[in-house]
Amino acid sequence: MSKIINLNKKINNQEITSQELINQTLKTLESNKNLNAYINIVNKYSNNKNNKTSLLNGIPYAIKDNINVQNTITTGGSLFFKDYISPYDAHVVELLNQAGAIPVAKANLDEFGLGGTGTFSGFGHVVNPFFKERITSGSSSGSAVLVANDTVPFALGTDTGDSIRKPASYLGIIGYKPSYGYISRFGVFPYSPSLDHVGILTKSVTDVAIVADCICKHDEQDFTSQIQEKHNFYKSLNDPIKGIVKICYLENILDFMPSENKNIFLDSIKKIEGNKIKIRPINFPVELIQAIAPVYKIISYSEAVSCYQNITGIPFGQKDIKQNFQETISHTRSKYFGKELKRRFVFGSYCTLVENYDDLFVSSKKIRRLIVEKAKEIFKEYDFVIMPGSSTWAPTKTDVETKKYNDTLIDDYLQIANFSGYPSITLPMYKNNNNFIGINLMGYMNNDKQLLTIAKHINYILNNGD
Numbered sequence: 001m002s003k004i005i006n007l008n009k010k011i012n013n014q015e016i017t018s019q020e021l022i023n024q025t026l027k028t029l030e031s032n033k034n035l036n037a038y039i040n041i042v043n044k045y046s047n048n049k050n051n052k053t054s055l056l057n058g059i060p061y062a063i064k065d066n067i068n069v070q071n072t073i074t075t076g077g078s079l080f081f082k083d084y085i086s087p088y089d090a091h092v093v094e095l096l097n098q099a100g101a102i103p104v105a106k107a108n109l110d111e112f113g114l115g116g117t118g119t120f121s122g123f124g125h126v127v128n129p130f131f132k133e134r135i136t137s138g139s140s141s142g143s144a145v146l147v148a149n150d151t152v153p154f155a156l157g158t159d160t161g162d163s164i165r166k167p168a169s170y171l172g173i174i175g176y177k178p179s180y181g182y183i184s185r186f187g188v189f190p191y192s193p194s195l196d197h198v199g200i201l202t203k204s205v206t207d208v209a210i211v212a213d214c215i216c217k218h219d220e221q222d223f224t225s226q227i228q229e230k231h232n233f234y235k236s237l238n239d240p241i242k243g244i245v246k247i248c249y250l251e252n253i254l255d256f257m258p259s260e261n262k263n264i265f266l267d268s269i270k271k272i273e274g275n276k277i278k279i280r281p282i283n284f285p286v287e288l289i290q291a292i293a294p295v296y297k298i299i300s301y302s303e304a305v306s307c308y309q310n311i312t313g314i315p316f317g318q319k320d321i322k323q324n325f326q327e328t329i330s331h332t333r334s335k336y337f338g339k340e341l342k343r344r345f346v347f348g349s350y351c352t353l354v355e356n357y358d359d360l361f362v363s364s365k366k367i368r369r370l371i372v373e374k375a376k377e378i379f380k381e382y383d384f385v386i387m388p389g390s391s392t393w394a395p396t397k398t399d400v401e402t403k404k405y406n407d408t409l410i411d412d413y414l415q416i417a418n419f420s421g422y423p424s425i426t427l428p429m430y431k432n433n434n435n436f437i438g439i440n441l442m443g444y445m446n447n448d449k450q451l452l453t454i455a456k457h458i459n460y461i462l463n464n465g466d
């Protein structure tokens with residue numbers, strides 16, 4: 001049920017003050033320190049306003065530590081920024097400030113978002129609160145954990161490949177990545193700007209809508225930010241479903257998942273189907289789905305290596321000045337970057353070498369276009385695509401360390417929403433002891449309002465949630 005509305009009522013009825021709520025959150029953070037879900041506390045934050053008209057007034061939240069909060073250490077999950085104090089608030093933080101919401105914890109993440117396990121932070125592994133041997137997935141690992149274990153009613157994350165939606169699937173919560181350009185990335189550390197999105201993690205679609213109403217706004221400081229009308233996501237959540245909603249799933253891709261999980265998905269879509277919702281199987285070219293992983297890697301690692309050229313050890317971050325520029329830059333990057341970041345940067349540098357650029361980077365962008373065109377065709381006939389939120393339960397840490405864990409085609413499927421910029425939301429689908437698996441719904445570009453309305457409907461059918 002909506003935690004934000006519940007807390008807002010308590011604050012308005014003077015059953016609790018916002019300060020007491022913050023103190024409670026700090027206490028919970030302290031007692032769950034062993035989960036390693038946050039890197040720093042946002043201390044005595046005072047940029048937020050008192051906005052009595054907003055449902056978010058006085059509500060604490062967690063924020064992935066690649067998003068700047070003024071006068072607070074923002075590390076990006078990297079030791080290179082372990083002492084870096086943000087001089088300003090990111091645009092999303094400013095918008096939440098105006099609504100009166102309060103950032104309390106900077107959540108742990110895979111370094112600069114370049115990872116999908118929660119094990120690649122300079123500040124140690126994020127622990128799955130339900131099943132210690134299993135990973136949380138990432139890179140918005142800390143944000144997802146702090147929502148999953150009820151420390152905060154909502155958290156902000158970023159999603160370049162699936163970094164909000166994958167941990168949501170493994171931890172039984174909701175993860176929403178809006179249409180590209182809906183949420184400004186001003187003040188957010190980049191990973192791969194043509195794929196990067198800021199998004200929201202919560203336990204109810206109602207809370208997603210309340211937060212999205214606040215932060216989905218045009219920002220002229222981000223040149224990819226879309227000009228948007230006032231959305232009113234929250235108000236339209238209960239709009240009656242007009243006509244018949246046509247949903248499809250990619251039947252041939254399901255064969256790449258374990259039959260146990262496939263059957264859970266097929267049972268769930270049977271429950272969702274009804275008078276107003278029709279769900280049909282379609283086929284998607286397997287060779288295009290197989291191309292997603294290499295194309296994603298080439299584009300995202302190449303963009304990342306370009307974005308982080310500015311980490312030289314001279315203008316900001318850790319400063320270990322050596323004899324000359326070359327030595328300083330190589331020393332700084334070798335000393336402070338983690339293994340996975342280095343691996344991806346080596347790969348990205350190779351793809352952007354002048355002799356490889358056309359064959360690797362430019363060709364990948366062409367294949368990306370083919371995948372997006374194919375996805376676009378689906379929306380001529382269907383309103384949404386529904387798929388499992390991940391191919392299986394969260395893998396174990398040993399699976400990751402021994403590289404036994406490989407994303408399958410189902411997992412790659414989620415990246416279509418980053419290639420295209422289409423909105424996408426993962427909801428809880430099934431729980432088996434402490435294992436979770438989600439269900440994902442993708443809509444057409446800028447069709448976020450209808451996506452959230454249907455998501456709420458489905459969340460009610462599957463989880464009795466709102």
Ligand code: GLN
Nearest residue numbers: 113115116160161162163
């Ligand atoms: N699985 C993706 C990766 O490892 C997720 C990254 C992201 O969305 N930030 O790159």
